[in-house]
Each structure stands twice: as structure tokens, then as C-alpha cells.
Amino acid sequence: MTVLVFLDPAFFDGRIVDAHVPAIMATDQGVTRGDGIFESLLAVNGVPRKLQAHLDRLAGSARSMQLTLPDADIWKRAIATALTTFVAASPQAPDEHGNTSVLIKLICTRGPEGEETPTAWVAASAVSPVLAAQREKGLDVLLLDRGYESTISSRAPWLLLGAKTLSYAVNMAALRHAHANGGDDVIFISGDGQVLEGPTSSVLLAHVSNDGGKTLKRLITPSLDNGILPGTTQGALFAAAKDAGWELGYGPLEPRDLFDADAVWLISSIRLLAPVNTIDGVEIGTADVRAALTSELSALLAQTH
Ligand SMILES: Cc1ncc(COP(=O)(O)O)c(C=O)c1O
Structure with a gap:
């Protein structure tokens, strides 16, 4: 399962949406042109690892393509919402060291054509066993x-x-x-x-x-x-x-x-x-x-x- 949390000014902690229901405009430039950026990070025992480094790199990627990015605090709140919602719905089995891991993705696109309002969301999902x-x-x-x-x-x-x-x-x-x-x-x-x-x-x-x-x-x-x-x-x-x-x-x-x-x-x-x-x-x-x-x-x- 995947938990999706959209960064939305009307929702302080982010807006949770059903991952099985379409949530992106078909005209979003992330979809039509791959015009956007992302980060993949690991949360271990509920704590995102190297969070600042990922947020810094996301900001650097945004700067290099003149993309307006929501503030780091807004990302952090959406990440916390995604993590707690995912862990509550889908508790992960501990690994051989007793740790549980969750994959967190941060995504920001240039938004729908003609609107230039970025679309940003956080996705939380299980880590593929292939990687271990x-x-x-x-x-x-x-x-x-x-x-x-x-x-x-x-x-x-x-x-x-x-x-x-x-x-x-x-x-x-x-x-x-x-x-x-x-x-x-x-x-x-x-x-x-x-x-x-x-x-x-x-x-x-x-x-x-x-x-x-x-x-x-x-x-x-x-x-x-x-x-x-x-x-x-x-x-x-x-x-x-x-x-x-x-x-x-x-x-x-x-x-x-x-x-x-x-x-x-x-x-x-x-x-x-x-x-x-x-x-x-x-x-x-x-x-x-x-x-x-x-x-x-x-x-x-x-x-x-
Ligand atoms: C092209 C490329 N290089 C390097 C990395 C490693 O980056 P990081 O260690 O921050 O995950 C990634 C991660 O996805 C990548 O896509």
C-alpha cells in the first residue's frame, strides 16, 4: 500500500488522499513532460534519515530548474503525516537488527499547464525486499x-x-x-x-x-x-x-x-x-x-x- 499526502495550503499537516483514486491533473507538467523533481529517503523506526540533506538537495534541484518549492517546514509536516498514517495502516516487520524501514518519496512538479502552481506530495510505502x-x-x-x-x-x-x-x-x-x-x-x-x-x-x-x-x-x-x-x-x-x-x-x-x-x-x-x-x-x-x-x-x- 501507499499513503499519499499532498502539500496543500488549506491543510496544515498535508492532505491525505486515497492512492487508488486519481489525484493529479492529466495536464500536470510532471506527467506530460517529466518537468519536476523528487527525492527518495528512508525512514528507520519512524525517523527520516538524512532529512536535511534530502531537503537541501531538493531545494538545489528546484533552483537549477527555476521551480518554486514549498517551504521545508511544510514538507516536514507532510512527511510526518505520511509516515504515521502508513505505519498505523501497515505496520512493517522488523529486520534482523530489529529496525523497521519505510520508503518516503518527495515529489514536486511544475504543476498543470497554464497554471504554474507546483504540485507537491509525499508518498510513503514499503521498502522492496529485493533491495535487502x-x-x-x-x-x-x-x-x-x-x-x-x-x-x-x-x-x-x-x-x-x-x-x-x-x-x-x-x-x-x-x-x-x-x-x-x-x-x-x-x-x-x-x-x-x-x-x-x-x-x-x-x-x-x-x-x-x-x-x-x-x-x-x-x-x-x-x-x-x-x-x-x-x-x-x-x-x-x-x-x-x-x-x-x-x-x-x-x-x-x-x-x-x-x-x-x-x-x-x-x-x-x-x-x-x-x-x-x-x-x-x-x-x-x-x-x-x-x-x-x-x-x-x-x-x-x-x-x-
Ligand atoms: C542518479 C543517482 N545517483 C545517485 C543516487 C544516490 O543518492 P542518495 O544516496 O542521496 O540516495 C541516486 C539516488 O536515487 C540517483 O538516482
Whole structure:
């Protein structure tokens, strides 16, 4: 089930609507043009994680496409309404750590054609069990050409590359392509050969080395200049890993950096840290090292808020 709460000035805590009844105008530009933005975040034990980071990124996406966004407090009240209504109607089973999770989506479109009044709502629903299975079993990933150069984002800001827009049809098509070709997921490569991101995730890699008996651990992610979405989960994990003694690095990265890594992950707010077993059929590191690093970093990620 899904609980929908529309941000509506006439309803202080948001207006709950029946998810089985049409609620959006067919002329809404979010529907007719994909002209809008969204965020997906996880609420654990009733508390939205990294809420401020998601609201900040939503505001950044809105700025980049001159979209007027309701105030953060209005979002927060609608999120609280969606969460409590969903949990009351559909109590979630605790996971192996005793935690319950709910998927929260924030969506804002440019509104119906000719009106220019944004349509904004919050959706609360269950987290797909497929994601826990992917964390557990890992992913087979294909490298796919994203079709633009890594330098394009500053030259062509209208491509909205660092914004989380509703125009995800390309990302979903890339995932379908992977599924049809034996893969679980995708890492996009730019036209000039730089590692970018997944269709719904950031890319992370780790190098572990031994220097005179001291273990050096380095976590690296592609540089944001490449026109990728700034991942809130990658950001939170980097902060926690730094405190735990990891060195941090930012790209540029090329495919061979992925193949040389001790472990590679796709990381995002809902799926969290999913290890990559193979890329284009080539195993990354070893199963033991992948599993050990995944459990170490997952524990760090679980401590972040
Ligand atoms: C294209 C893309 N990159 C990265 C991410 C990861 O972002 P976050 O960690 O904030 O969920 C997402 C999340 O959906 C995404 O769609």
C-alpha cells in the first residue's frame, strides 16, 4: 500500500488522499513532460534519515530548474503525516537488527499547464525486499555509455545533470537493458571514459593496502564535476569513514580503477550499500574481502543519521 499526502495550503499537516483514486491533473507538467523533481529517503523506526540533506538537495534541484518549492517546514509536516498514517495502516516487520524501514518519496512538479502552481506530495510505502537481497548477495553490473562527456555539465547547465529530476526514463531504460543482458545494475561511463554513477545510485570503490604492518584503507567516489548527482548516502558514509580512519578520495575515475579495486559498491538511500560482484563479467576483488569491507562500511553507515 501507499499513503499519499499532498502539500496543500488549506491543510496544515498535508492532505491525505486515497492512492487508488486519481489525484493529479492529466495536464500536470510532471506527467506530460517529466518537468519536476523528487527525492527518495528512508525512514528507520519512524525517523527520516538524512532529512536535511534530502531537503537541501531538493531545494538545489528546484533552483537549477527555476521551480518554486514549498517551504521545508511544510514538507516536514507532510512527511510526518505520511509516515504515521502508513505505519498505523501497515505496520512493517522488523529486520534482523530489529529496525523497521519505510520508503518516503518527495515529489514536486511544475504543476498543470497554464497554471504554474507546483504540485507537491509525499508518498510513503514499503521498502522492496529485493533491495535487502541485493545487499546480501551483491550485484552483477554492466558498464554502459551515458552518451555525454564528463565536462558537459558546466557547459550545458540546461541538461540539469546534478539535479534529481523526474526525467528518469533513460535511467530505467538502462536498467532494463542490463536485466535483458544478464546484469542486475549499471555503472554509466561518460563519452570520454570517466566513471559516473548508477541509474539510481552513486559508485564507491575501496583500496586496502599494507604499509609496514599498518593497514591503509581508502574510499574513492567519482568527482561531482562529472555532472553526477551528489549522493547523500555517499556523503554520510564518507563522513563516518573519515572518523573511523579511512582515507577519502574523489575521481576522476576510469573503468580500470573499478577493475583494480578491492571492492566496488553501488550506494543509495534506500538500497544502502550493495557490493558489486562482477563488472562486465569480471570479478571485483575477492568474495571474502568484499564481504568484510561491506560489513565494516555497512556498520558505519548504520550509525549515520
Ligand atoms: C542518479 C543517482 N545517483 C545517485 C543516487 C544516490 O543518492 P542518495 O544516496 O542521496 O540516495 C541516486 C539516488 O536515487 C540517483 O538516482
